[in-house]
Amino acid sequence: MDTPxxxxxxxxxxxxxxxxxxxKPIDYYGSLIxxxxxxxxxxIKGGVNIE
Structure with a gap:
């Protein structure tokens, strides 16, 4: 096990x-959502068309 x-x-x-x-700490990025x-x-708005 790695040390803290x-x-x-x-x-x-x-x-x-x-x-x-x-x-950087492992949890530096905050909430994914x-x-x-x-x-x-x-x-989210549906305005991007990926084709």
Whole structure:
């Protein structure tokens, strides 16, 4: 079993030609239902046609 301090996401990004390493808690993103409703309003309204 992993220790609690290992229970996280490790983030890596390239910024100004330098590699930056960070971390985020596993539950950093909040509620899935609320985020879906905020960022997918067109789908909920039925205004997006995927073909």
């Amino acid at each position: 301090e290992w229970h996280k996401f490790v983030t890596v990004k390239l910024e100004n030609n330098e590699v930056k390493v960070g971390e 609320n985020n879906y409703e905020i960022f997918n309003k067109e789908y």
